[in-house]
Amino acid sequence: MRRSEDWDVVIVGAGPAGLSAALVLGRARRRVLICDKGTPRNWASRQMHGFITRDGIDPREFRALAHEELARYDQVERRSATVVGVRPLAGGLGFKVKFARGSEVRSRKLLLATGVLDRLPQVPGIEKLFGTSVFQCPYCHGWEFRDRAVAVYGHGKRGFEMARAMTAWTADIVLCTDGERLTAGAQRQLQRNGIQVRTAAISKLEARSGRLKRIVFHDGDALAREALFFDTPSSEQSALSRVIGCDYGDDGGVKCGQYSSTSVPGVYAAGNITRDVQLAIVAAAEGTRAAFGINRALTREDFATRLRSPAASTRESASRPGAGRKR
Ligand SMILES: Cc1cc2nc3c(=O)[nH]c(=O)nc-3n(C[C@H](O)[C@H](O)[C@H](O)COP(=O)(O)OP(=O)(O)OC[C@H]3O[C@@H](n4cnc5c(N)ncnc54)[C@H](O)[C@@H]3O)c2cc1C
Incomplete structure (x- = not known):
């Protein structure tokens, strides 16, 4: 696997939840791959309401604005791709994420923001x-x-x-x-x-x-x-959270603990799949919370790793400013 296909975070789903998470993680200098298969819940809508400063915006324009903002962060990459599988790596070292076209990438953390669709x-x-x-x-x-x-x-x-x-x-x-x-x-x-x-x-x-x-x-x-x-039941867009083994709450949503972490270490969930309030701004806020949790976990892991090998860390820091920060 090419080095460039090693990511800090893979985000599955680029709705309000995934996009907000990508922004916060990009600003935290994380290498982020955000993937989307192009089936947002609000596919039929031409006006999105209740999102402060964006009341009445066409959801397509909302997405375009989000893409523009993410483009400012060169460590964030967007990809039109369907994630079809996730496999944990031995030793808690992250995940292999597989795409419909057969390729795979590696990621230290995973954010599921795959949403639901209305029946x-x-x-x-x-x-x-x-x-x-x-x-x-x-x-x-x-x-x-x-x-x-x-x-x-x-x-x-x-x-x-x-x-x-x-x-x-x-x-x-x-x-x-x-x-x-x-x-x-x-x-x-x-x-x-x-x-x-x-x-x-x-x-x-x-x-x-x-x-x-x-x-x-x-x-x-x-x-x-x-x-x-x-009011009819809605369906999860993706089976990934079930395949990975995430716990579910009584309300049918992926169960989250502190900072949107799921029951599977290293996997976070945000947006409509948690079955909290099903509004775009809430999904965005959940994405932000997950990003905070992910970055906090990565930072602490890296900090602890450097403690275990101080000489290597000192050498790396001396040769490249900012190096050693990510892994
Ligand atoms: C008709 C309609 C109108 C609405 N109007 C409003 C409104 O006015 N105001 C408001 O606040 N909310 C509105 N909503 C609700 C709003 O759309 C949702 O709250 C919001 O989209 C949830 O965001 P999300 O990020 O959780 O999921 P989504 O926006 O649904 O995004 C999930 C994304 O994940 C992708 N995905 C899923 N599985 C995979 C996979 N395996 N691989 C890659 N990508 C994947 C999908 O393609 C999708 O783009 C409306 C909904 C509908 C149906």
Whole structure:
């Protein structure tokens, strides 16, 4: 393996979590390889909200700005590549990271920032409206539909909770359960909060000018709505954390300890895969925390190594300013 394919940190996933981590690690003079397969969770969105100083930015522009900032740090390299395997090296010396095209690199630490993808409800017409008038997150797009006629899609507790959440933005809410009955208690609580319930199975969504216009039911009825907010389970984008053997929490997220470290030594996790608050700025903050933890661990390891071989360290420091700092 070429020396240039030895990295301090490989980051898998270049969403807000991975990009923020790369910035902090680059500024800490770490050799960072950040890889991405080009499938961000917000692929359908044209406006990202709630990220202070970037409210309403097109996610593609957000990524482009992040790439520009990372380009200032010559020890950070971005690569369009899918990571398909990770193998620990003997003696806790790091990992071999394997790419879909067969090549491998070595890394001392690994950050998983691989995100999740939404499973859209099985309703004809929904996919082309996702990101414009069909959404999975009221914090991201609720403001744009404040005081407007919205529908909520979700089964059982999920539908109930999304309908309750939407009351922060509008009073005109219809919960569509798509064929599922609600308990009498849930129905009563929703009604007392002014939330209507439709249990009929949904036949399709109809659009006008690329935006939701009506929800059509199998019983022939139709409901005019300007937006639909759904709550369905999302899926991890990558099996890497499971393959490596990371522990999971009860909420289904990769379990993290101090500074985003996972249960596998040397592996860190950040962003939506931890199943914390699923907003871009939180993912970015988790990436920053992981970067802090990774750099702290690397610095301490190097410090301890130099203590064990003081002569070598002194020789190296004398011959090259700053040398010995990384390994
Ligand atoms: C329609 C929509 C609108 C949204 N709007 C907002 C909003 O307005 N405001 C907000 O705060 N949040 C919004 N979100 C949520 C936001 O997109 C997520 O919180 C954020 O993207 C999570 O960042 P992340 O870095 O964890 O994951 P992601 O952004 O999903 O990035 C993960 C990356 O990892 C890559 N990857 C996965 N596996 C591999 C692998 N094996 N090898 C290489 N690369 C891999 C993927 O290609 C992907 O690019 C929205 C989401 C959706 C679906």
